[in-house]
Amino acid sequence: MKTRAALPGRVRIIAGRWRGRRIAVPDCAGLRPTPDRVRETLFNWIMPVLSGARCLDLCAGTGALGLEAASRDAAEVVFVESDRRAADAIEAACARLQAVGVTIMRADVRAWLAGRPRPFDIVFLDPPYQCDLRSECCRLLDGGWLAVPARVYVERPRGAPAETVPPHWRVHRELDAGRVHATLYHVDRDDAGSRREP
Numbered sequence: 763m764k765t766r767a768a769l770p771g772r773v774r775i776i777a778g779r780w781r782g783r784r785i786a787v788p789d790c791a792g793l794r795p796t797p798d799r800v801r802e803t804l805f806n807w808i809m810p811v812l813s814g815a816r817c818l819d820l821c822a823g824t825g826a827l828g829l830e831a832a833s834r835d836a837a838e839v840v841f842v843e844s845d846r847r848a849a850d851a852i853e854a855a856c857a858r859l860q861a862v863g864v865t866i867m868r869a870d871v872r873a874w875l876a877g878r879p880r881p882f883d884i885v886f887l888d889p890p891y892q893c894d895l896r897s898e899c900c901r902l903l904d905g906g907w908l909a910v911p912a913r914v915y916v917e918r919p920r921g922a923p924a925e926t927v928p929p930h931w932r933v934h935r936e937l938d939a940g941r942v943h944a945t946l947y948h949v950d951r952d953d954a955g956s957r958r959e960p
Contacts, residue, residue, distance in 0.1 A: 773826045776802050778833030780859055787824050788851045795824045796888060796917060800939050805830060807935045807946050808884060808913055812836055815883040818907070820871050820899060825852035827886040827915075832861050836884070842867045842874050871899060879906030888917040896925035904928045904949075911950035918943050 772784035773795045787795055796804075804827075805812070813835040819828030822841040829852075832839045841864070843849040849868045856864050867874060871889070885903060889895040896916055903914065913934065916925055920943045927947060934948040 773824055774798065775826070775830055775833050776805065778830070778835065780829070780833040783833075783859065785824055785826055785829060785855045786851050788847045790823075790845045790848050793823050793845075793848060794891065795826055797940060797942060800917070800937065800942050800944050801826065801830060803937055803939075804915055804944060804946065805834065808915075809834070811883065811913065816881070816909070817884045817886070818842070818882040819886045820875075821887065821889040821893075821895065822852060822866075823848055823888065825855055827888065828852075828864070829855060829859070829861070831884065831886075832859075832864060836863070838863045838865075840865045840867060840882075842869055842871050844868065844870045871895065872902065875899060875902035875905075875907065881909040881912070882907060883909045883912055885912065885914045887914065891919050891922075897927075900925055900927045900931070904931075908949050911948060914947040914949060916945050916947065918945075 772786055775781060775783045814837045816838045817828060817831045817836045819839060819841045822828055822843040825841055828839040828841050841852050849866055853866050887899055896918060920938055920941050930951045931947045931949050933945060935946040937944040
């Protein structure tokens with residue numbers, strides 16, 4: 763987690779219709795924007811499936827991942843963020859960018875995922891490092907929140923134990939960059955829950 767003095771004031775949208783536009787980073791406990799290099803690599807990974815995709819940005823923070831997806835032609839982005847200031851900042855950024863197809867949910871991520879599911883094609887999961895949410899959220903996501911197939915991006919501190927994921931999730935790509943370890947999972951199974959090969 764960055765200290766208050768180290769927090770950047772803004773993060774940049776890398777590509778798409780809002781390329782070069784900047785998003786404010788509110789001063790919220792645990793807020794840690796995904797570094798530019800990691801975001802650029804992630805979006806290179808998912809670019810073939812991003813256009814028209816339904817995206818879910820959990821523990822959205824600055825909203826940089828979801829807004830990057832919207833900038834690059836995702837059809838829908840739902841942001842889930844429990845911190846009021848962070849959610850307000852995402853809403854303000856969406857208004858400035860005149861974003862369409864976006865929804866901001868002010869909710870605890872676990873409580874929200876315990877609700878009625880609907881499928882998403884791409885999920886971004888980057889919870890505050892001090893919160894042990896990754897494994898629980900992956901379990902909850904597997905309860906109807908994922909399309910077939912789907913991609914799930916999970917970020918954790920470099921050197922931290924890997925999250926526990928359902929057995930049919932497979933690692934599609936991984937990256938170590940600075941203090942960050944990033945994993946992109948590919949999820950693909952039939953209605954009976956058996957694994958299908960890509």
